[in-house]
Amino acid sequence: MSNTNNQEAFEIGSFKGTIQGKTVLVQCDSRLEAQAAWLLKTIEDVSEESNDPIRDNWTLELGFSVVILIERDGMFVVCEPDFDEDPFESVVEDVSRSLWVVVMQNEIGETTGTSEHFKIPRFDETVVLRKGALEEERIFLQRDEAEPSDDDEDGEAVQDSGWYIGGADDEDDDEDGGDDSDDKYEACYVYQLLESRPMALSVMALPVGYVAVLDGEDIEAIYDEEDENVWHPDEDEEESK
Numbered sequence: 001m002s003n004t005n006n007q008e009a010f011e012i013g014s015f016k017g018t019i020q021g022k023t024v025l026v027q028c029d030s031r032l033e034a035q036a037a038w039l040l041k042t043i044e045d046v047s048e049e050s051n052d053p054i055r056d057n058w059t060l061e062l063g064f065s066v067v068i069l070i071e072r073d074g075m076f077v078v079c080e081p082d083f084d085e086d087p088f089e090s091v092v093e094d095v096s097r098s099l100w101v102v103v104m105q106n107e108i109g110e111t112t113g114t115s116e117h118f119k120i121p122r123f124d125e126t127v128v129l130r131k132g133a134l135e136e137e138r139i140f141l142q143r144d145e146a147e148p149s150d151d152d153e154d155g156e157a158v159q160d161s162g163w164y165i166g167g168a169d170d171e172d173d174d175e176d177g178g179d180d181s182d183d184k185y186e187a188c189y190v191y192q193l194l195e196s197r198p199m200a201l202s203v204m205a206l207p208v209g210y211v212a213v214l215d216g217e218d219i220e221a222i223y224d225e226e227d228e229n230v231w232h233p234d235e236d237e238e239e240s241k
Contacts, residue, residue, distance in 0.1 A: 012094060016075075019044045019054055023075040029096040035103060039067070039078065039095070063105065063120050064190060064201065065098035083191045087123060097194060104202035112222055112230045118205040121161035123191035130166040131186050134196045138168035138220070141203055141212045161190055163204060165197075168213065 013030035016023055017040035024043065026036040039062070047054050056071040068091055069076040080095045081087030109115030125146075133139050146162035193200045199219070203212040209225035222231035 012096075015040070017041075017044070019047065022054060024054065024069065024078065025075050026078045027094050028099055032096065032099045032103070035099040039099065043067075043069075043078070061122075062098050063102045064123050064204070065095075065101065066122075067095055067098060081123060081191070083123070083194050087191055101201050104199075105205040108202050108219075108222070109205065111233050112206070112224075114206055114210075114230075117207045119207060120205040121163065121190050122159070123189065125159045125161040125190050126187045127161055127163045127165060127190055127193070129164075129186050129188060130170055131184060133165050133167045133170075134193075136167045138213065138215050139165055139197070139200075140168055140170070141165050141200060141214070143204075143206060143208050143210050145208055161204070162208060163190075165200065 011030045012027055013033060013036070015026045015028070015033060015036040017026075017037075018024070019040070024040060026039055028036055042062075043054065043060060046052075046060055047058070052058070054069055054076060056069065056076075058069040058076075060067050065080055068079045070079050070091065070093070071077075072093075077093050078095055079091035079093050080098045082090040082092045083097055084092075105118070105120065106115070109118060142164045143162050144164065147160040149157045149159050188196075190201070190204065197214075197217075199214055199217045203210075203214075203219065203222065206212065206222070207225075211223045212231075213220040213222075219231055219233075221229045224230050
């Protein structure tokens with residue numbers, strides 16, 4: 001699987017729906033028209049089922065992200081956190097990234113048969129990294145049980161995702177007695193991988209005990225709790241023919 005979230009050349013499409021007599025606008029990559037329609041229907045269904053009418057600043061958890069309805073010029077524009085700047089304080093009127101992550105994670109779930117067991121980390125959860133790993137071509141991601149919540153330097157609660165990212169040769173280094181000191185590691189927020197390693201987000205809904213190996217922006221293998229490789233996209237393509 002290669003990175004489908006090609007941000008280099010695409011057009012923004014505008015997709016409107018009427019919910020509770022109000023116009024709701026979804027703006028996203030034009031290739032995501034089907035997902036935009038799904039999002040509009042999801043907003044309508046959740047609003048009705050929760051008896052929570054849409055309004056300015058109405059929010060909805062959407063996989064790793066959250067979407068916010070902002071009232072603009074007589075309609076409600078669906079926004080996502082501003083992942084390029086400050087997702088904790090600002091939003092953008094383009095939900096392409098939120099929808100692309102949904103698409104990528106769904107593809108992983110269908111191919112590996114793990115969709116029913118997904119545990120999707122939010123954009124504001126943290127990932128532990130071996131320093132420098134994200135600059136390497138081949139990396140592995142391993143999910144363990146999340147650590148208890150901690151506080152950041154501002155006293156805000158920070159939730160661990162349970163994910164660790166290291167270089168593909170880290171295991172060999174450990175066997176050779178490599179450095180295992182605390183200064184070998186660092187942490188980042190899940191959303192920061194959108195810029196540095198977007199394909200890593202595609203596997204992050206996988207259950208505890210799973211390991212994924214990435215070669216550049218291609219998935220090389222996904223191992224389940226029994227250490228069996230469950231990543232066989234070519235077989236799925238053959239079955240669909």
